[in-house]
Amino acid sequence: xxxxxxxxxxxxxxxxxxxxxxxxxxxxxxxxxxxxxxxxxxxxxxxxxxxxxxxxxxxxxxxxxxxxxxxxxxxxxxxxxxxxxxxxxxxxxxxxxxxxxxxxxxxxxxxxxxxxxxxxxxxxxxxxxxxxxxxxxxxxxxxxxxxxxxxxxxxxxxxxxxxxxxxxxxxxxxxxxxxxxxxxxxxxxxxxxxxxxxxxxxxxxxxxxxxxxxxxxxxxxxxxxxxxxxxxxxxxxx
Amino acid sequence: xxxxxxxxxxxxxxxxxxxxxxxxxxxxxxxxxxxxxxxxxxxxxxxxxxxxxxxxxxxxxxxxxxxxxxxxxxxxxxxxxxxxxxxxxxxxxxxxxxxxxxxxxxxxxxxxxxxxxxxxxxxxxxxxxxxxxxxxxxxxxxxxxxxxxxxxxxxxxxxxxxxxxxxxxxxxxxxxxxxxxxxxxxxxxxxxxxxxxxxxxxxxxxxxxxxxxxxxxxxxxxxxxxxxxxxxxxxxxxxxxxxxxxxxxxxxxxxxxxxxxxxxxxxxxxxxxxxxxxxxxxxxxxxxxxxxxxxxxxxxxxxxxxxx
Numbered sequence: 001x002x003x004x005x006x007x008x009x010x011x012x013x014x015x016x017x018x019x020x021x022x023x024x025x026x027x028x029x030x031x032x033x034x035x036x037x038x039x040x041x042x043x044x045x046x047x048x049x050x051x052x053x054x055x056x057x058x059x060x061x062x063x064x065x066x067x068x069x070x071x072x073x074x075x076x077x078x079x080x081x082x083x084x085x086x087x088x089x090x091x092x093x094x095x096x097x098x099x100x101x102x103x104x105x106x107x108x109x110x111x112x113x114x115x116x117x118x119x120x121x122x123x124x125x126x127x128x129x130x131x132x133x134x135x136x137x138x139x140x141x142x143x144x145x146x147x148x149x150x151x152x153x154x155x156x157x158x159x160x161x162x163x164x165x166x167x168x169x170x171x172x173x174x175x176x177x178x179x180x181x182x183x184x185x186x187x188x189x190x191x192x193x194x195x196x197x198x199x200x201x202x203x204x205x206x207x208x209x210x211x212x213x214x215x216x217x218x219x220x221x222x223x224x225x226x227x228x229x230x231x232x233x234x235x236x237x238x
Numbered sequence: 239x240x241x242x243x244x245x246x247x248x249x250x251x252x253x254x255x256x257x258x259x260x261x262x263x264x265x266x267x268x269x270x271x272x273x274x275x276x277x278x279x280x281x282x283x284x285x286x287x288x289x290x291x292x293x294x295x296x297x298x299x300x301x302x303x304x305x306x307x308x309x310x311x312x313x314x315x316x317x318x319x320x321x322x323x324x325x326x327x328x329x330x331x332x333x334x335x336x337x338x339x340x341x342x343x344x345x346x347x348x349x350x351x352x353x354x355x356x357x358x359x360x361x362x363x364x365x366x367x368x369x370x371x372x373x374x375x376x377x378x379x380x381x382x383x384x385x386x387x388x389x390x391x392x393x394x395x396x397x398x399x400x401x402x403x404x405x406x407x408x409x410x411x412x413x414x415x416x417x418x419x420x421x422x423x424x425x426x427x428x429x430x431x432x433x434x435x436x437x438x439x440x441x442x443x444x445x446x447x448x449x450x451x452x453x454x455x456x457x458x459x460x461x462x463x464x465x466x467x468x469x470x471x472x473x474x475x476x477x478x479x480x481x482x483x484x485x486x487x488x489x490x491x492x493x494x495x496x497x498x499x500x501x502x503x504x505x506x507x508x509x510x511x512x513x514x515x516x517x518x519x520x521x522x523x524x525x526x527x528x529x530x531x532x533x534x535x536x537x538x539x540x541x542x543x544x545x546x
Contacts, residue, residue, distance in 0.1 A: 092287020
């Protein structure tokens with residue numbers, strides 16, 4: 001999902017770090033709030049706050065908490081952490097934009113495991129009914145959730161068909177292919193009068209051989225040796 | 239309707255309930271009306287999204303549906319973001335008594351009181367309800383508005399000055415105080431009348447706002463009268479009685495007798511009209527006035543004994 005965020009914050013989202021409350025900004029909600037570390041890095045890179053804020057992430061009294069938190073953090077639209085909240089809020093924002101005849105768009109990123117939550121399917125019914133074509137759902141489909149694979153825990157397949165059946169314009173992409181991500185998020189809406197759902201097939205821990213597809217790294221932080229190894233595999237030299 | 243005519247930010251979101259009530263608004267303000275369907279979690283998330291886009295949003299459903307099904311959406315999406323959402327529940331207490339315990343909203347005040355940022359309002363009669371609607375709309379932030387069902391009797395016989403967080407004194411009296419919230423106001427007034435026939439001068443306070451509580455009115459009553467009784471159509475846990483008890487317990491400047499009249503923490507095992515269920519649980523005028531008279535009589539005997 002780091003690749004998805006990188007593309008979003010590198011030209012897709014119309015946002016202005018100098019005016020985080022700019023009324024015409026695109027809204028982005030990270031509904032999978034547990035993945036906030038990646039969001040915070042993207043926001044810092046984009047200039048919403050200094051890189052130094054990242055240093056004490058998750059520590060006592062820090063600015064940045066372990067789930068996406070809007071309080072005191074410019075650029076975080078909505079605090080999340082309990083799953084299944086982002087899409088309904090995004091529907092409300094998209095509806096407000098429609099009713100106000102405003103042109104900004106609302107993007108929301110969900111996890112696959114999060115799609116177990118019924119509230120998402122309430123919202124999935126709602127958005128096409130109200131023709132919210134200013135709404136884009138991006139699903140980080142890495143096929144792993146808290147206690148096992150999605151297939152084992154609560155299978156979502158046929159996943160794209162479900163969204164299509166609810167009335168969404170669905171695109172399936174390789175969530176690590178920058179070209180595909182850009183293409184999917186550039187010509188929006190994918191179909192007139194329909195909300196867009198981009199199912200991004202991803203690999204958890206992409207690019208680090210000992211992390212890829214491993215449930216363990218949903219929970220663990222790397223020690224310094226693992227960190228060095230991971231950075232080297234990713235080609236990060238600093 | 240009047241609110242929406244005055245303020246273009248007012249937006250009504252309903253959970254597919256309100257037959258015969260919501261149509262005029264929907265027809266007059268189609269751009270500011272939404273039926274979210276039978277989906278309260280989504281309804282509340284949408285309300286937060288609308289409010290964070292500048293609307294003053296009223297969510298509307300009956301009994302427990304707009305609060306318990308979507309409690310976490312109210313906590314996280316509305317309260318945490320200080321979203322300007324007013325959660326309106328029609329049918330507080332036993333208003334839908336005959337529909338069975340699923341439709342008895344008897345823990346709502348306790349649960350809503352516990353949420354940060356949330357103001358909790360339960361008006362006592364139609365006049366208070368109209369004023370409360372204006373007041374919550376004017377208040378910047380989350381509010382819970384507990385209403386009865388249309389058709390309650392008007393209690394106030396003169397114009398009221400309604401202010402969030404300020405109790406309204408409905409009857410003057412120096413012997414004992416009855417504090418009621420929500421639709422128990424009518425019962426409180428009738429109980430006060432019954433007690434006055436027995437020689438007790440009864441003060442009646444309508445505590446339409448449970449949070450923030452008017453602690454000043456409670457403490458004044460504790461100093462000026464010898465007993466305080468709370469009346470609510472709500473569980474004994476966490477509602478008006480608890481809020482008043484918390485205030486009294488932390489203030490040492492009084493020797494007031496205190497008793498809560500509320501519902502046991504139990505499901506009503508029989509259906510019945512509001513009146514039937516109130517009486518069943520000891521919230522009828524007759525049993526209340528007997529119990530209050532006995533408690534305050536004991537107090538007077540005690541006081542007389544102490545002064546000898």
